[in-house]
Structure formats: structure tokens, C-alpha cells
Amino acid sequence: MRTDRLSDLVVGAAGNVAGAVVDPRQGFNMLRSAVSSRTVVTVAAGLVVGFLLARATRRA
Numbered sequence: 566m567r568t569d570r571l572s573d574l575v576v577g578a579a580g581n582v583a584g585a586v587v588d589p590r591q592g593f594n595m596l597r598s599a600v601s602s603r604t605v606v607t608v609a610a611g612l613v614v615g616f617l618l619a620r621a622t623r624r625a
Contacts, residue, residue, distance in 0.1 A: 577599060
């Protein structure tokens with residue numbers, strides 16, 4: 566993943582979330598179309614890794 570596009574990705578996602586607040590039906594459709602399966606897998610993997618790291622540091 567290119568890091569120079571990361572800010573564009575974050576701003577786009579924030580805009581889609583704001584659109585979902587104003588017009589839920591159209592906003593969720595835009596959000597669903599903007600999120601690819603690769604993004605979902607990346608976020609899920611990050612959550613799992615974060616959970617495991619937090620769990621390991623809590624036990625130590």
C-alpha cells in the first residue's frame with residue numbers, strides 16, 4: 566500500500582461517514598462501494614494483531 570495515498574483514503578472514508586449521517590441510505594451505499602474486500606481484510610487483520618498485542622502486554 567502506498568503511504569502517500571493514505572491521507573486521501575482517510576479523508577474519503579470520513580466524508581462517506583459524514584454522508585451516512587446526513588443521508589443514511591445513500592451514505593451507506595457510498596461507503597459500501599468505497600470499501601473493497603482487501604481493505605476489510607487489512608482492517609480485520611490489524612484488529613486481530615492489536616488484540617493479540619494488547620493481550621500479551623496485559624499478561625506480562
